[in-house]
Amino acid sequence: MLSNILRPSKGLKAVLAASAAIFCTPAAALNIFVCQPEWQALISAHAPDANIFSATTARQDPHYVQARPSLIAKMRQADLAMCSGAELEIGWLPMLQSRSGNLSVQNDAETMIFASDHVAMLDTHQHVDRSMGDIHAHGNPHVQFAINDIPELSKVVTQRLQALDPGNAHQYQARGIRFRANWRQHVNEWRELSKPLKGKKVVGQHATYRYLFKWLDIEQVADLEPKPGLSPTTAHLQSLTRLDKASYDAIVFSSHQDHQPAEWLHRQTGKPVIKLPLTVSGNEQLTDLVDQTLAGLLEVLVVNSDQKSIEQ
Ligand SMILES: [Zn+2]
Structure with missing residues (x-):
């Protein structure tokens, strides 16, 4: 009797198989929301099969974005999100986060990455008032050009993808290593060239x-x-x-x-x-x-x- 209870039924076996399939789903199933195209480029180098949606294009000013319903819908579906942070998106991202009702993209979630949290920030201000203009109090958020910190961002992206999708952890690891090696090689060339x-x-x-x-x-x-x-x-x-x-x-x-x-x-x-x-x-x-x-x-x-x- 007891062994009967412990032995998984056919139905349960099917459920277990299905959940195993969910855990091993390839990166194609991941929905990723980014605030700027540079983070799409970074993440796609680590998860080329993920569906990555960028809230802005290269022609848009990332400080000023309309929090329109289509962006809220994309945010609602996201398994992971990445933005520059340091208040670059302060005018629009908080509204998307709250209206999405998605726990994965809230500020304290492991699956919400702010690039500025992992960069040696420049121009942080102790005191900011309106007379200074629209200044970024938490430091300059335009960190897509923080060349020395991009390898650290690659490590963070790798770790977060691995935690989210452990079935493909070693693939993220391998791509992260490749990305950083390629970056280092470019840095050497850029140093010489510049x-x-x-x-x-x-x-x-x-x-x-x-x-x-x-x-x-x-x-x-x-x-x-x-x-x-x-x-x-x-x-x-x-x-x-x-x-x-x-x-x-x-x-x-x-x-x-x-x-x-x-x-x-x-x-x-x-x-x-x-x-x-x-x-x-x-x-x-x-x-x-x-x-x-x-x-x-x-x-x-x-x-x-x-x-x-x-x-x-
Ligand atoms: Zn700015």
């Missing part, structure tokens, strides 16, 4: 490239934004025309931003303009983002300026 950029100075638009510029030893001497997060004004742009032209080499803005302020300053000062990508597009990888950004900087700050000095 040597001539050291010490260059630019006028920027927002602190989007803060991590990259620090890594490259480029200084952003002024900002087209009068205060962080505020659109360039005529009065502020006028004041930038009075900057010593010898104090900077180029004007940098980001592909999702309005090109007119940078071009206006270019017409007034003759300083070259560089448009850089904010994030990956299409199926690009994270290494492509850095490749393109370095190429954009090198083309204007090194190749063109060398040609100019030959012509002179």
Whole structure:
């Protein structure tokens, strides 16, 4: 009698088999929500079969997103989510999280990854008030360019995927190792390639490239934004025309931003303009983002300026 009770019935066996199947489901079954395309690129390198949905595209400003019903629906389905954090998404993510009713994407869940929690943050502020503009109190959240911290992010993504989908743990492990080895190889190339950029100075638009510029030893001497997060004004742009032209080499803005302020300053000062990508597009990888950004900087700050000095 007792052994009869303990012996699994046919029905129970089927249930056990089905739940085993659930635990061993390939990564194809995972639904992943990311706030920006760079995290889609990072996660897809670790879980190529997952369904990854990005709330924003390369043409959008990730600070300002409408929390529309289709985003809430995607968030509701998510097994895991990844965003930049450090208040980059403060205007829209909390609403998506609460309206989704999904425990997996709440701030304290292991399956809610904030990149900024795993990066050596720059520009943290003890005290912030409104007079400072739309400043990021918890440090600069544009961490897709934190080159030295990407391997740590790869480790975090690997661990969280393994915990969520233990049946495929060794695959995540292998892909994570491959990703980090590839990243390290690129870092060596970038270091060599970018040597001539050291010490260059630019006028920027927002602190989007803060991590990259620090890594490259480029200084952003002024900002087209009068205060962080505020659109360039005529009065502020006028004041930038009075900057010593010898104090900077180029004007940098980001592909999702309005090109007119940078071009206006270019017409007034003759300083070259560089448009850089904010994030990956299409199926690009994270290494492509850095490749393109370095190429954009090198083309204007090194190749063109060398040609100019030959012509002179
Ligand atoms: Zn920002």
